[in-house]
Structures are given as C-alpha cells and as structure tokens.
Amino acid sequence: MRRLGELEAEIMDRLWRWRRPSTVRDIVDDINRTRPVAYTTVMTVANILHAKGWLLREEKEGRAWLYVPVRTREEYVAALMEDALGASEDRPVALAHFIGRMAPAELAALRKALRAAGKHADT
Template sequence: MRRLGELEAEIMDRFWRWNRPATVREIVDDINKHRPIAYTTVMTVTNILFHKSWLLRAKEGRAWLYTAVRSREAYSAALMEDALGASEDRSTALVQFVENMSEDEVAALRTALRKVGRRTKT
C-alpha cells in the first residue's frame, strides 16, 4: 500500500477525526483555518481518494457527501505490514521494532496478541 500524499493525509485526517461524512466545502473551510487552499485542489484530491477507494460518496443536493472507508488504524496497520514485507527476516525486524517501543506500547502489543490469540482459538 502506498503511503498517502501530504494533502491526501490532511483530508483523511479530517474524516478520521470528525468520524462522520463531510463535503469538500467543509474540508476546505477547515484547512483554510490553518493555511490557504483552493476549493478545486481539495475537490480534485478528494475525488482521487474516492477513486483509490479511500472514500465513498453519495449525492446530497448538488454536492457530494464523502465518507471514509477505512479507519486511521487500518491505514496504520497496512503501512506496518508493508514495512515488515520489505524485510527478508520478518522475525528480526519485529524484534528490532519491539525493542524501540515504550513500556506502554509493549503492554498494548501484549494485549493485542492476547485478543488475536483468543479469536484464532474459537
């Protein structure tokens, strides 16, 4: 999976934070609070995200209402999977990754492994 581009990530961040459908106008207005951006630029990139299957859209009046297809966590997990796939020795890569984790992150990983272990047993 390719990493999202800068503006793609900025747009997706709004969907993930808002956790609701949104129009291009809403996204443009929110980005413009921090920096100027043209409506047409956001419209083009949002359309690209739709065609890449990151967003669904439905007509609402004259505008498209977009909804995120995948969560931020699913995106992060796919990036981690790709990064692991770049290694010839996944076990060693995992060990090095875990060695760089904080204690809280290691605890969260243990919890996740227990959850996954329970699911595969049933």
C-alpha cells in the same frame, strides 16, 4: 500500500477526526484556516481518494457529495506497518527491533492484542 500524499493525508485526517460525513467545502474551509488551498484542488483529490477506494460518497447535500472514509486511521497505519515489515529480508528480526523500541504501555497493549488474537485463532 502506498503512503498517502500530503493533501490526501490532510483530507483523511480531517475525516478521521471529525467522524462524520463531510463535504469538500467543509474540508477546504478547515484547511484554509492554516494555509490557502483551492476548492477545485481539494475536490480533485477527494475524487482521487474515492477512485482509490479510500472515500465513500454517501449521499448529496444539495449538489455536493458527502464523503466518509472507507477505512479507519488505525487500519491505514496497520497496513503501513505491514508494508514496512515486508521490506525486510528478515521479518522476525525487524519485528524484534520494532518491539524493542516500544514503550511499556505499548508493550502491554501488544501483549493484550496477541492474547486476543490467540483466542480468536483457537475458535
């Protein structure tokens, strides 16, 4: 999976945080609080994200589409992690190095996820 571009990531970040269908106007107005961006630029990138399968057009609000993410932020991050592991010639060693950098709370969450995955595999 290719990493999102800068503006793609800004758009997705807002939609993931807001957790509600949003128009391009909503996104533009929010980005413009920190830096200028043209409506047409955001509309073009939203169309690209839709074509790539990242955004779903739910319905129209007036003449504007309401966009929602197809995947969660966590699913996106998991796919990036999978790709990063795939870049190694020795996935178990790369995974061991990754785990070695985890904080205790992250290790506890990993153990819990592994137990849940084991239970799921047993059924």
